């Protein structure tokens with residue numbers, strides 16, 4: 213997939229504010245600070261389309277980006293940020309959950325996991341949940357530039373083993389928004405999933 217145009221469309225704080233058209237959607241899911249906005253930017257080759265933050269937990273809305281005037285990238289609020297009050301955290305959780313469960317246009321979810329750490333309990337919960345609701349997803353192992361090169365092969369194998377048991381996990385890809393590693397792979401897998409969801 214080649215991205216020719218990308219523009220911010222809207223930030224939705226609830227499901228009623230979501231676009232009313234039928235364009236297909238690719239959602240970016242992961243804990244706060246894992247690199248969702250940076251991934252959106254890198255895929256689009258834009259520095260500040262989605263605002264990457266040094267302020268974890270800042271993305272509180274579902275941010276919609278229109279890609280090639282034919283589909284949306286949806287940057288979801290990050291989960292698991294401890295400093296956010298419990299009440300707000302649970303309302304974001306519900307928003308994300310309702311979106312994932314009810315959005316018919318959703319073609320594939322990019323589930324981001326920080327490659328410097330083991331998947332968190334919440335990460336594994338989200339993955340189990342995506343699988344249960346039969347939503348195709350791709351595991352993107354972010355910040356791969358921070359992992360020593362020599363450790364990557366074993367790390368990647370372990371991650372593939374961990375996610376192999378999930379039927380709806382379509383691939384596991386290391387990615388760095390700094391070096392661009394994984395960019396073309398992620399775009400290719402998105403294109404594949406879009407074709408698959410058209411056929412379905």
Ligand SMILES: Nc1nc2c(ncn2[C@@H]2O[C@H](COP(=O)(O)OP(=O)(O)OP(=O)(O)O)[C@@H](O)[C@H]2O)c(=O)[nH]1
Pocket residue numbers: 242243244245246247248249250251263264265266267268269270271289290291354355356357358387388389390
């Ligand atoms: N070294 C390195 N740093 C990264 C990479 N991707 C993101 N970062 C840094 O990690 C921090 C968080 O990145 P964001 O893209 O804002 O993360 P996010 O998941 O959108 O965060 P929230 O919107 O708060 O949920 C920023 O300081 C980024 O510069 C990467 O591939 N490599």
Ligand SMILES: [Mg+2]
Pocket residue numbers: 248249250263264265271287
């Ligand atoms: Mg963000």
